[in-house]
Amino acid sequence: MDQGWAEPTRDAGLKRLRAFVPQAGRAYAERRNYDLPGHENVSRLSPWLRHRLVTEEEVLGAVLAEHGRDAAGKFVDEVFWRSYFKGWLEMRPTVWGAYWGELVLAWDQVQSQSGLRERWEAACRGETGIDCADHWARELVETGYLHNHARMWFASIWIFTLRLPWALGADFFLRHLLDGDPASNTLSWRWVAGLQTPGKPYAATASNIARFTEGRFRPNGLVEEVRAVSGAPNPDPGPLPEGGRIDPGKRSVLLLHEDDLSPEWLFEAGLAPVATGVVDATGRMSILKASERVQAFKAGALADCVARHEERLGEVTDGLDNREAVMAWAEGHGAEQIVTSYPPVGPVQGLLRGAGGVPIVSPVRDWDARAWPHATKGFFKFRERIPDLLSASGF
Ligand SMILES: Cc1cc2nc3c(=O)[nH]c(=O)nc-3n(C[C@H](O)[C@H](O)[C@H](O)COP(=O)(O)OP(=O)(O)OC[C@H]3O[C@@H](n4cnc5c(N)ncnc54)[C@H](O)[C@@H]3O)c2cc1C
Structure with missing residues (x-):
């Protein structure tokens, strides 16, 4: 590729x-x-x-x-x-917060423990000496993609053979995957670690890797007897967001963000924005910077959405990267409501969280609501x- x-x-x-x-x-x-x-x-x-x-x-x-x-x-x-x-x-947003807690802790350890830092750097650079893991680390960095099975094997090797904190692995993925997604990524890493399905970690085995790579890799020395990472039990499911309804009678601005770049359904629901703002949440995906490839994909995707709907958007403002900036921009346009497709748990939702200012109306797509x-x-x-x-x- x-x-x-x-x-x-x-x-x-x-x-x-x-x-x-x-x-x-x-x-x-x-x-x-x-x-x-x-x-x-x-x-x-x-x-x-x-x-x-x-x-x-x-x-x-x-x-x-x-x-x-x-x-x-x-x-x-x-x-x-x-x-x-x-x-x-x-339904369990605290799991995203807990992941960030683990990540901050692991990041502190990386900075204070030189041995851990060297192992983490080697794993991210593809220099561990485990040929398949090194290949996948480089493939991820070079292309922004990994096959699902490679993601499972890589995560398992990261956690159980390289003994690195799972949250640092999830963060490595989020910095480089073009599809980096808070839910799919966090919960899949938790699944490999044996946290998502408690007590059932996923072991990458040499024979499985050899079979499904058609013999390209047959790694030696993988830890195949694995024990689940310990962690808090899964929280009970809480209520889902109601999201809100667009009031077509109100002066509205539209907020575009990376979680939904097909806003046609909002126009069909009566939205006629006087102006449009573009959220930039790239800086909130990782404790470090997202890769240039990821930044370019997100910026390009947002620009493509704007270009496709130019006539309907009014004046477009880019780069809104915090709630205060969003509110100041909306107030500047005399908006009575900010309309945005509901941002699921993750960086955009975090960026918009807060009280006061112009009300944010964020309807949930029928697909998600069902x-x-x-x-x-x-x-x-x-x-x-x-x-x-x-x-x-x-x-
Ligand atoms: C450790 C780990 C981390 C992952 N991180 C992410 C991530 O950050 N973002 C992400 O989108 N997916 C993630 N996945 C899920 C899955 O690996 C990718 O969605 C899939 O590999 C994308 O490639 P594809 O489009 O060719 O998939 P295909 O096999 O062609 O599947 C079609 C579509 O179905 C969905 N899909 C397929 N498998 C999964 C899955 N296991 N979980 C969720 N959706 C799936 C995707 O939207 C995908 O595009 C992760 C899986 C693992 C094991």
């Missing part, structure tokens, strides 16, 4: 979707677990899906039209993992609802 494989535009996402659709049926189910050069057997749609340059409904609509529910079942499940993780975290309430337990319980969720979307 070349370094410029993912252009941050909706057109590029739709092109990728069209190219992938023929393979999204049984071929995907049979070959999706193989981590092979070029990654032709998986969709690589995650950078566009994560930022909603292309939506879950659009992807599933195209795939189901070609293959039907039976043949596309595996792919459909995978797309719903994203919705499941978002709903799970939305799916999230079912993320109370494990994915397999959630999965039972997928046929109804598909029907509710008209598939």
